[in-house]
Amino acid sequence: MIRLLGIFILMTFCNSLINGQTTGNEKNLIDRPVIIKMSHFDSIINKSISLLSTKDLAQISDSDHVSIIKVINTIGFQNNNALKQKFSSGIYDKFLKLIDQKDYRKNIIKVYPDWVPNRGMGFYFKKLNIELDGTPHYFSKFELKE
Secondary structure, eight states: OHHHHHHHHHHHHHHHHHTTOOOSOSOOGGGSOEEEEHHHHHHHHHHHHHHHHHSOGGGSOHHHHHHHHHHHHHHHTOOOHHHHHHTTSHHHHHHHHHHHHTTHHHHHHHHOOOEEEOTTSOEEETTTTEEESSSOOGGGSEEEEO
16 A cells, blocks of 8 residues: 555656646746847847748747747837837837738647647747747746847
8 A cells, every 4th residue: 555655656746747847946947037149139030030031830940939939029028118119120120020921929829739828818839838928937038138
């Protein structure tokens, strides 16, 4: 009987680790911002513009979708007024127009149908481990520095 109880506890613990649950003692990476330089952000946007202009969403790699989603969240959830102003023109405006033309938010769920709602009525894509819209955690957007 004690052996069965031990096996049950071990299986429960392993299952929680496999499903990404923690015991509470680990530092969760979702609270750590992804910090990049503005020049790197611009290069990600330029690559995203090229991909969105030349490929269907299903042809874009997982890692590139992660970058595109982080850019969408970074622009959409920007608190810095100077950056908000900057994001209203140039390559940022071109990027956002392509997102709208591709109807990205509607069509990305066709590429990644295994999603669940996140905080604030956005999407969490399990395969990509990324949130789109809603109230995304730090891991789903960039923190920009000059």
